[in-house]
Amino acid sequence: MTVADQTAEDDAVSGVEIQLEQVTKRYPGQKEPAVADFTMTVPAGKIVIFVGPSGCGKTTTMRMINRLIEPTSGRITIGGEDALSLNPDELRRKIGYAIQQAGLFPHFTVSQNIAVVPGLLGWDKKKIEDRVEEMMDLVGLDPAQFRDRYPRQLSGGQQQRVGVARALAADPPVLLMDEPFGAVDPITRGNLQDELLRLQTELRKTIVFVTHDFDEAVKLGDKIAVLGNSSTILQYDTPDAILANPADDTVAGFVGAGASLKQLTLLRVRDVEVKNEALTAGVDEQIADVREKLAKQRIPYVLVLDQRRRPVRWAHRRDLTAATSLATAGRPLGDVVSTQSTLQDALEAMLAEGGAVPVTGSRGEYVGTIDLDTVMNTIQQLRAEHGDES
Incomplete structure (x- = not known):
């Protein structure tokens, strides 16, 4: 990397x-410090x-950064x-905060929450x-569709997206x-993780993220702090x-x-070959035209894309015999992966779908497909490099 690139x-x-x-937190009546x-x-x-593990002090440590918990000592x-x-109030307005189950105000609409x-x-x-509309678009929620909804009218994943937008x-x-x-x-969790990684490539925020799931830590973290009792740092390094x-x-x-297979969580879909073998058609295309393309290319399936x-x-092709519109033909996608997804996500999606899955780009647009052979070849390479530890 050149000096100009680094700048x-x-x-x-x-x-x-x-x-x-040297940040410490002691609670009255407790012999050992929480941190x-x-x-x-x-x-x-x-x-x-x-x-x-639960109770080790990781959430307490994080909450001292925005002083939801006041440290006993330290800097x-x-x-x-x-x-x-x-x-403290001024400090918290400079720090975004997202929690489990979103923590949205139930009597506020999506736009009011953000x-x-x-x-x-x-x-x-x-x-x-303008900012509300920008943030909704950024987290993949159509403002026209979701702006005036209340949290109870959203799925769990949609609520979490609103929570991130608000933060x-x-x-x-x-x-x-x-x-x-x-x-x-x-x-949904995997999709939200992908969304966070996509946002981070654009925004480059400083993010402190608490989890008890090591696989999630490996997927998301630039660095991981494995903590023991009283938030003792057992190891702080790259995944x-x-x-x-x-x-x-x-x-x-x-x-x-299976440490070698966990290496799949370090590799992204963008790191391997994404194929462009699927026939695609816009949702507004004529059925007859699509059937002609399928016959000409001698393939059975078409992937339908929306206006974006x-x-x-x-x-x-048999679904198109009686269909009047591509908007209702065939079956909705069960799962997709993004270029930010890990190869482990891709493998799980393929097992669920029974074959290749579509890959989407930074704004959800179609960029290709990934298949089982690609992932299995990568697994074989990893096992050859690291030994069979699984």
């Missing part, structure tokens, strides 16, 4: 460095994951500014409206995430370094068996 990369980072120095002498630097523009700086010297912090900061009405609405440099995807089903060389038996327990070129359905 451009640094300029693209909107996050700031966080430093915690003891915690010292760490969270790099600007990176995702750092706190992972550890916290955010972008070089002493967080403990600021008014507008909360900009409103507290005194933004004018037009600026807030980012005022463009804070730091985002804290406390097991934000823990309450949704596995497929690949922790997978290759766990610091001790406790960390090895988090890594678990997002994959929505698979249709077999």
Whole structure:
């Protein structure tokens, strides 16, 4: 990387460095501190994951950054500014916060929920409206469809997207995430993880993310802090370094068996060959034209794309015999993966779908398909490189 490239990369980072120095939290009546002498630097523009068993102090540590929990002692700086010297409310308005089950205000609409912090900061009405629309589009929710809905009218995954949009609405440099995807089903969870990684490539925030799921930590983290009792740092390193060389038996327990296969969570779909063998058709195309294309190419299926070129359905040629529109022909897609998805996500999606799955780009647009042969060849290469540890 040249000096110019490095400068451009640094300029693209909107996050700031966080430093915690000997941060301790003691609760009255408890012999041991909840957090003891915690010292760490969270790099600007990176995702750092706190992972550890329940009760180890990881959430307490994270909440001391925005002073939802006040530290007993120690020093916290955010972008070089002493967080403990600021008014707590002012501090929290500079830090996005996303939690499990979204924590949305039930009596507010989606747009009102997203507008909360900009409103507290005194933004004018037009600026807030524009920002709400921008954030909804960014997290993949059509403003026209979802703006006026209430949280109860949304799925769990949609609620979490609104929660992330609200946390980012005022463009804070730091985002804290406390097991934000823990309450949704596995497929939705994987999609939300992909969405977060996609957003991070655009926004480059500093993100501190708490989870008890090591696989999630490996997928999302630029660095992982494996924590023990009282938030003791057992190992703080990159995911690949922790997978290759766990610091001790406790960390090895988090890594678990099959470390070579866990390398699939380090590789993204963008790292392997995405094929362009599927026939695609816009949802408004004529049935007769699509049937002619299928016959000419001698393939059985067409992938139907919506007006924004997002994959929505698979249709077999026999489905087109009686169909009047591609909008209803065939079956809705059960699962897709994005270029941000891991190869483990892709493998799980293929097993669920029974074959190749569509791959989408940064805005959900179709870019190709990935098949089982591609993933299996990659697994064989990894096992050859690392030995059969599975």
